[in-house]
Amino acid sequence: MYKQIKNKYANMLAVILSIAIVFGSFSFPLVPTASAAGPLPAPQNVRVTGVTHTSITLQWDQVAGVDQNGGYHVWNSNGVWAGWTSAPTMTLEGLSPNTTYSFYVTAISETNDRSAIVTATTGAVPSVPQVSSVSVPANGTYSSRQDLDFAVNFDQAVYVDQANGTPTISLVIGIKTVRADYVSGSGSSALQFRYTVQRGDSDLNGITVGALVLNGGTIKNSGNMDASLTLNSVGSTAGVLVNAPVDAATVSTDSVTNVTSTSADVGGDVTNDGGAVVTERGIVYSASSNPTIADTKVIVAGTTGKYTSNLTGLTAETTYHVRAFATNSVGTSYGNDVSFTTLASTPPTATVIGMSLDKHTGTIQVGDTLTVVATATMSDATTQDVTSLMTWTVDDPSKVAIHNGVITALQSGTVKVQATYSGDSVISDYINLTITNPASSNGNNSSNSSTPSIPVTSVTVNSVTDSVYKGSTLSLVAVVLPKSATNSLVVWSVKPDTGMATISPSGLLTGVANGTVTVVATSTDGTQIHGSKVITVEEPPASASPIFTTVVNIAKVISEITKKLEDNKGVAVDFNDTDSHWANQTVKLFTKLGVVKGYEDGSFRPNDSITRGEFAAVIDRVFGLTGSASTELSDVKGHWAEEAIIALSSTGVISGYPDGTFKPDRPITRAEIISIISKLVVLKPTPSQDIFKDIDGIWNQDQIKAAASTGLVKGQDRFAPQSHATRAEALTMVLHALELDPSLKSLFEQ
Known part of the structure; x- marks a missing residue:
């Protein structure tokens, strides 16, 4: 009986196992079976690595021989299976809070040897932090x-x-x-x-x-x-x-600058607000010392830091006292008292309202010159010669050359020459010219009708050397044959090759850029016979240090000055008030250069003051600075010196005032002239000899000292930095700057 029952259950078990085997071959088992590696040891170092109120995390050392198809079983200490994992760690979740749990781990193998039991207690249910x-x-x-x-x-x-x-x-x-x-x-x-x-x-x-x-x-x-x-x-x-109480603000008064007859610039510096917001700051002034906000007050936007204000509407030749002030919740505090005296009033500067040329038609022969004068009608009903201020243009540059109103005929034909003045308004006038060849033997010249014309047959160009330094000059001579030629005049020209140069009507060549140029002399008798010579422009030997700053093209300056002096050689300059003046020769030099002109009454007025706009024009005409076509200065548009001011502003020679103006009609001071020249000349600081006793505290006293050491200014004890410069003084300082170049100094001494 027992045997029958045993066999019956054995058969049932075989069927169940067969089913399991069949289904096992087509699906993944929920729990892996023993590893094919055979018996494996029990996991070691089982430990608790994390506990919450509903979970416990276990970790143990990896057992050699365990693969991903095997893994580990985790059991409760009473032998109830808790889970499986392929890695040596597992988090058991869904546990009860505040409960103690015990676990052991087995590696899946034939023996399933147990690890040591580890115990942990879950935490309490978390509460809101209080x-x-x-x-x-x-x-x-x-x-x-x-x-x-x-x-x-x-x-x-x-x-x-x-x-x-x-x-x-x-x-x-x-x-x-x-x-x-x-x-x-x-x-x-x-x-x-x-x-x-x-x-x-x-x-x-x-x-x-x-x-x-x-x-x-x-x-x-x-x-x-x-x-x-x-x-x-x-x-x-x-x-x-x-x-932590609030203090009064701390403020100081700066020195007064740019004093005129009706205005002055003064600033302050709020160095500490005292711990409270500065609600108002500015400048107060009056004719009495220690002015307060009860006197005239100028408010400047801002709180702390430096600031500047332009005081206007002042009375000429009057002493004023100024103080900077700042107000916070404690009250108003003041800087130190600073006094200044306004200058004497000056008459308004006349402006150009009209312009005309003294000629509108003319006939000249090739090689001859014709001088045209441009005269401006001023707003004060006077007239001025403004020839040097004109921009000259010609519709056919091959026929004439023009410089400061002097027209040189180059080739026969007709041309229209236009002069344009750019000031408060743009004004133009013109002259129509007919250019003829010199009279020939065909009877066109009645005075020479009985004398046969002898044409030029050859022109040869000679010079003492075949090279010239850049910025230096070289004289060339044209040998015209036959010597008995009726018209032996030539016209000089330069054809640039790899270099560049300019040449005067008399054949004085000025090197401009390194390389070679071809100098050509062409007959003016209508035969167009010409001769030529190749000249090499070379870099001059390096000097120990530069004389002028990089904004100055000294080679160009030398070339232009040389040409102007050559063009005006023999021209008499006579003013009725300069013969006995100490700057007589300087005035004549700059007049020949076309930098300055005299007045209609024949005077030059060397002791009159010169305005900032006039001095800007002098610098522009002397140094020929090239800059942009616009400026941020707000008060120069339409001014007669606008073009010169823009050139100096865009090259950094001038910068204007903090309020964005230039004040071109304000007389320029001696200190301001030194400031401008210091942007053009390399002033070398030297140990101060303190030759001037009145420049301490002046805003550019170091520039003045360097200028004195360089020889730009001279004097004994006093320099008078805030005094208005005269026309003669301004020209003299510019001359001294130019004479720092040896070649220019030599040229001026000829």
Whole structure:
């Protein structure tokens, strides 16, 4: 009977196993079977690595021979299977809070040897973090820039996220509400907050702690639960006092500059606001010392730092007192008293309202010259020669050359020469010229009708050398044959090859750029016979140091000056008020150069003052600076010297005033002239000999000292930096600058 039953159940078991085998070959088993590796040892070093209120995480050492198809079983200590994992770690979830659990681990093998049992207790159900207490600063009186530190203590560790904002504690200090910002403590149970006392904070009755505010930030526990923001058990702050009073602002007065008969520039510097906002600052002035805001007041926008104001509407030859001031909640404070005296009034400068040429038609022969004078009608009903201020253009440059109103005929034909004045308005006038060849033997010249014309047969160009230094000159001579030619005049021209040069009507060549040029002399008798010579322009030997700054093209300056002096050789310059003047020769030189002109009454007025616009024109005509076509200076558009001022402004030679103006009609001071020349000449600082006793405190006293050492200015004891420069003084300083170049000095001495 037993045997029958045994066989029956054996057959049933075989069927079940067969089914399991069949299904096992087509699906994955829920629990892996023993590893093919055979018996494996029990896992070692089983340990608890994490506990929450519903989970326990176990970890153990990897057992050699366990693969991903095998793995490990985790069991309760009473032998109940708890789970399977292929890695040597597992988190058991869904556990009860505050409950102790014991587990062991086996590696899946034939033996399933057990590890040691490990025990852990799940945590309690997490609760909302609560503030248990707030620690406050120690009792005492706190002043400006001292810290008030607070500690908010929670009943559990909390975490602060500041990605979207920083939590703060509001504080009431006197009548002000301020914030103590969170500074540290995330991950612990104590968060630190801090407020730094500012000037103006005051509370002698004890500060008050307000609410904890998130401001977009978060405070959470490890279970991601938001903390309660209620502040419990806040320490007493009755003895936490604050006393940080505000002071008056600190301000100083700068020196007065750019004084005229009706205006002056003065500034101040608010170096400390006293701990309160400066609500107003500026300049006060009057004819009495120590002016206040009850006197004339000029407000300048801003709070702290340096500032400048232009005082206008002043009375000529009057002494004024000025002080900078600044006002905050404490009151108004003042800088030191500075006095100055306005200059004597000057008559307004006349402007050009009309212009005309003295000729409108003319006939000249090739090789001859014709001088055209441009006369301006001024707003004060006077007239002035403005020939040197004209821009000259010609419709056929191959037929004539023109410079400062002197027209040289080059080739027969007809041309139209136009002169344009650009000042308050653009004014143009013109002259139509007919250019003829010299009379020939065909009877066109009645005075020579009985004498046969002898034409030029050859022209040869000679010079003492075949090279010239850049910026230097070389004289060339044209040998015209036959010597008995009726017209032996030639016209000089230069064809640039790899170099560049200019040549005067008399054959004086000036090197401009390194390389070779071809100098051509062409007959003017109508035969067009010409001769030529190749000249090499070379770099001059390097000097020990530069004389002029990089804004000056000294080679171009030398070339232009040489040409102008050659063109005006033998021209008499006579003024009725300069023969006995100390600057007579200087005035004549700059007049020949076309830099200055005299007045209609035949005078030059060397002792009259020169304006800033007039001096800018002098510098532009002498140095020929090339700049942009516009400027940010607000008061030069339409001025007669606009083009010169723009050239100097765009090259950095002048900069104007802080208010964006240039004031071209204001007389220029001797100090301002030195400032401009220092942008053109390399002034080498030398040990000061203090030859001038009146430049201490002058804004550019170092430039004046360097100019004296260089020889630009001379004097004994006094320089008078704020005095208006005269026309003669201005030209003399420019001449001294030019004479620093040896070749120019030699040229002027000829």
